[in-house]
Amino acid sequence: MPARAAGEYFVTRGGSLGVGFPGAIGVKLAHPDRTVVGFSGDGGSMYTIQALYTARRHNVGAKFVVCNNRSYRLLQANIDAWWRTVGIEPHAHPLGFDLSNPRIDFVELAASMGVDGARVERTEDIGPVIDRMLADDEPFLVELMLDGDVNPDLIWHSLRTVVRWEAA
Ligand SMILES: Cc1ncc(C[n+]2csc(CCOP(=O)(O)OP(=O)(O)O)c2C)c(N)n1
Numbered sequence: 001m002p003a004r005a006a007g008e009y010f011v012t013r014g015g016s017l018g019v020g021f022p023g024a025i026g027v028k029l030a031h032p033d034r035t036v037v038g039f040s041g042d043g044g045s046m047y048t049i050q051a052l053y054t055a056r057r058h059n060v061g062a063k064f065v066v067c068n069n070r071s072y073r074l075l076q077a078n079i080d081a082w083w084r085t086v087g088i089e090p091h092a093h094p095l096g097f098d099l100s101n102p103r104i105d106f107v108e109l110a111a112s113m114g115v116d117g118a119r120v121e122r123t124e125d126i127g128p129v130i131d132r133m134l135a136d137d138e139p140f141l142v143e144l145m146l147d148g149d150v151n152p153d154l155i156w157h158s159l160r161t162v163v164r165w166e167a168a
């Protein structure tokens with residue numbers, strides 16, 4: 001997701017996992033009148049998923065989107081690239097990169113902490129779920145089911161843009 005305007009997109013400089021959800025709570029506390037949406041991978045969100053409990057407990061109306069590809073996909077992409085570089089044939093990824101078994105049900109996980117949520121499995125469901133997410137000022141979680149690979153170029157583009165703001 002490319003950054004477009006200063007003050008609208010926050011990431012950690014080094015791309016640390018686990019920052020998206022508690023970070024969204026912090027930004028929402030600083031800007032209670034603005035819509036704040038924290039994005040996280042499924043793996044990254046598991047670092048600090050208890051932020052949902054904090055949001056409910058203190059009634060912070062941040063929104064949370066989990067991009068669920070059932071894996072540490074960037075690590076898979078990185079190791080694929082490394083194997084290509086050193087001429088190793090593609091083969092099964094290390095088991096630890098897989099998050100598909102058991103399946104993590106993020107909507108249930110959110111519900112267990114008092115936060116409503118919805119799962120998006122088809123493109124046509126995105127609009128209605130966003131409408132539901134933005135209908136009030138309560139915390140809300142969207143579990144976005146994704147296939148396909150991470151595009152590392154896009155990630156570096158976003159980080160470079162943020163660093164440019166900081167330097168400006
Ligand atoms: C605190 C921390 N631990 C480990 C890493 C290394 N790391 C970078 S990407 C990644 C996998 C991220 O998985 P996920 O959040 O599911 O996103 P995906 O790549 O699947 O889109 C890991 C473990 C990191 N950046 N930060």
Ligand SMILES: [Mg+2]
Nearest residue numbers: 041042071073
């Ligand atoms: Mg993932």
